[in-house]
Amino acid sequence: MAGSLPRSPLAPARFPDLPSVPGLRLASAAAGVKYRGRPDILLAELPKGAQVAGVFTQSKTRSSCIDWCRSVLSKGKPRGLIVTAGNSNAFTGAAGQAGTEIMARTAADILGCKPAQMLVAATGVIGEKLPDARIVRAAPTLRGALTDGGWSSAAQAIMTTDTFPKGATATAELNGETVTIVGIAKGSGMIAPDMATMLSFVFTDAAIPQSILQTLLQKGADKSFNAITVDGDTSTSDTLLLAATGMAGNKPPKSFSDKALKDFTRALNTVLVDLAQQVVRDGEGASKFITIDVTGATSAKSARRIGLAIANSPLVKTAIAGGDANWGRVVMAVGKSGEPADRDLLSIAMGGVTIAEKGEGVEGYDEEPVAAHLEGDSVLIQVDIGLGKGAARIWTCDLTHGYIAINADYRS
Amino acid sequence: MAGSLPRSPLAPARFPDLPSVPGLRLASAAAGVKYRGRPDILLAELPKGAQVAGVFTQSKTRSSCIDWCRSVLSKGKPRGLIVTAGNSNAFTGAAGQAGTEIMARTAADILGCKPAQMLVAATGVIGEKLPDARIVRAAPTLRGALTDGGWSSAAQAIMTTDTFPKGATATAELNGETVTIVGIAKGSGMIAPDMATMLSFVFTDAAIPQSILQTLLQKGADKSFNAITVDGDTSTSDTLLLAATGMAGNKPPKSFSDKALKDFTRALNTVLVDLAQQVVRDGEGASKFITIDVTGATSAKSARRIGLAIANSPLVKTAIAGGDANWGRVVMAVGKSGEPADRDLLSIAMGGVTIAEKGEGVEGYDEEPVAAHLEGDSVLIQVDIGLGKGAARIWTCDLTHGYIAINADYRS
Incomplete structure (x- = not known):
């Protein structure tokens, strides 16, 4: 069980110092979905106009959260993300869909947007009904906790059998502005390309159109999260999101091949590879x-x-x-x-x-x-x-x- | 190491009583190729006119024995089989080819046939040169040991990390004659379809043309050895052979769809499935x-x-x-x-x-x-x-x- 496992011998010495990302606010809370005495729910708020790209599991038995996120991204106006750990809300039939909707609605109520603007992810045991009442009960705590920091708690809130929280950061120059990239991730079994019981959320204040962001993320994933494997097993819930708040005020790049993106691409890939390697370093039972x-x-x-x-x-x-x-x-x-x-x-x-x-x-x-x-x-x-x-x-x-x-x- | 591992809890109570197969003689010996104090080399003699079918590993890095067997079968006049356990004679470059030839020549000298009529198989560690002098030294023992029985010793002689010898038998009616089928096999890691560090040799006294035998074996393998897996790993040496001595005196079937083959097909598949299941029952570390x-x-x-x-x-x-x-x-x-x-x-x-x-x-x-x-x-x-x-x-x-x-x- 998470928390009771010894820290992986391959873990980094400590959680990195991660800067805030202008436009992004985070909150986490201990909702007791499954684990006790630790944060297990994460809320992220994005400003109006934020652009989000996503890469998801290729599993044929994917969870309802995956379908929901795809739908949110296709509508193009995401305002936030809610994640829970301990229960994957997968393979629970109609109840799975209902659980996803309740999570979206709970988060939307806090942020003052529509449920269809909320991205939703869940990780943990498959096939058990999500105790959604516990998530609803955590709403006031989440509302009061929204802040522009809290990365360590956020990274902990998405852990299952992970033995350490995973975070990474980099900065880049983009059309004359310095932009920040920060990401968190969780493993740590069912880790195989396309992808794993793997969740990773990466945020930047850069202004980048969604179609370019999507290409950047897909190409980056192929050389990071899709280049790792722990046991060859593939989860039903794998989700990698890249959200751009646009608050850096940079002139947006014109296309994926815009030379202005070179440094950003390097920095993004650095963060993605760092996170993916941390997932491997926390592979279940890993000693090498x-x-x-x-x-x-x-x-x-x-x-x-x-x-x-x-x-x-x-x-x-x-x-x-x-x-x-x-x-x-x-x-x-x-x-x-x-x-x-x-x-x-x-x-x-x-x-x-x-x-x-x-x-x-x-x-x-x-x-x-x-x-x-x-x-x-x-x-x-x-x-x-x-x-x-x-x-x-x-x-x-x-x-x-x-x-x-x-x-x-x-x-x- | 073989011999020192406890017998699998899934092993059958005892090695079955296996009848002799008219026309077939067996000999085994302790050549000390790698293991000590147990038989590790098997020689099988087939009569003139015997027909042999084979199914081999699909590995792209197969051993030289595999290429050798394919060549022997294509020439159509096999007179016997020599097998050693402890060294797979695989991935040893030119020395691998030389080792295969020495094994074939040693066996051919004993049986009075050409090396190109001898089927050769080896199983065990990859990449170490075959100590072929030990095999040559065992030739007189093998020559003196040829008999129409000795199944238990034969089954032991092909074992590596197997914890029990594997044998199975069945009889069938074929155009009015009762024919016998007897097979032996070894596992027990790198077991995956197409196929495994898996060797299996099945013998019958039925008279069946080679092309029909080949179809029978391929179809039978798909529902037996190609329907098992231990660890998804595939060996470089997998070999399944079916040799028919023709001594039962039955009228040969005319084609694979000849109705006379129905009972033989059933009996052959029973033996193949029995052996394949025994390989799984001896999967490394298997408890269920x-x-x-x-x-x-x-x-x-x-x-x-x-x-x-x-x-x-x-x-x-x-x-x-x-x-x-x-x-x-x-x-x-x-x-x-x-x-x-x-x-x-x-x-x-x-x-x-x-x-x-x-x-x-x-x-x-x-x-x-x-x-x-x-x-x-x-x-x-x-x-x-x-x-x-x-x-x-x-x-x-x-x-x-x-x-x-x-x-x-x-x-x-």
């Missing part, structure tokens, strides 16, 4: 952070699939947990990806040391630095397919007894 | 045998993909390990399969009790029989997609601390 670099594939897409096959292989993940440079299992994973590969062209390195080359183990390679590398908590696996120029980078964690312990009795 | 029945999918292929998504989900497998009727994770797995599914049409039963129906949990369902069912060692999960008539059955096991313990230090 693994970076998988695939090069030489026939295409970037192929490299990505190979990287994910390696990252999702229980045999590779347990080998790394055991500090074993078992490159044979990496070969196996490349083979099972179904992507073009030639056994006799494959090269594999761990910790920068080539241990298999052109189809066979490197005779007498220096095992000492490899063993030392695998004893650390950050592992690099490089795989060269030797066929083309396709490359991809995937992040994952190892598979340990901790994952089994957490998941063999999460619900009970 | 899980049957997943998917119905109502838009096609059989779609049902199969949904079943595999459920079977390979770490979150479903850990829930079952914990005795938790967590149908929400089943919903998640259906959703991530990418196959057509409608959240609000889905029904899920465990142990025959419907616990979720048309998109939501069944209010107040009788939890007692479900809990009792999940406490047992054989779990049935039924999922109705509610869209069409596609159905599939998949077998798997749960994911436990045992899997982590075995795989975090298998090689070291």
